[in-house]
Amino acid sequence: MRGKIGIVVGLAAGYVLGSRAGRERYDQIKTAYLKLWNTPPVQKQVAKAKELGTTAALALPSALWDGAVKVVRAAGKGSTPGQKLDSALKASRDSADDVARGAEKTAAEVKKAADKAVTDVKKTAEKVAGD
Numbered sequence: 001m002r003g004k005i006g007i008v009v010g011l012a013a014g015y016v017l018g019s020r021a022g023r024e025r026y027d028q029i030k031t032a033y034l035k036l037w038n039t040p041p042v043q044k045q046v047a048k049a050k051e052l053g054t055t056a057a058l059a060l061p062s063a064l065w066d067g068a069v070k071v072v073r074a075a076g077k078g079s080t081p082g083q084k085l086d087s088a089l090k091a092s093r094d095s096a097d098d099v100a101r102g103a104e105k106t107a108a109e110v111k112k113a114a115d116k117a118v119t120d121v122k123k124t125a126e127k128v129a130g131d
Helices: 002-021 023-037 040-075 081-130
Strands: none
Touching (some): 023 040, 023 081, 040 081
């Protein structure tokens, strides 16, 4: 949440400063931004973020499918309808826990990658600003 507020404040400050400074300053800011954006370290982190997002997006449906298969198989076990229902409910709880753990792990990996990307971008920005 704190990061989102920082982004909003940064964007608002950039907008106000950009609009007061005029078109010339806007072009200077845009040129500096593009110079930073197109540096290899930044693009490397962008590629990593895209890859991680794709991996995470593909992992979740697989976990959901595996959970659904477990529930269906569990529903077939047992001799009475009550036992079948109990087996299916237990399997669905276990599957929900598996999906939740997977989502938490993915979120932690995304956060770690984002933090590293921010650190790398800050270093690159300082380097570019020093040049």
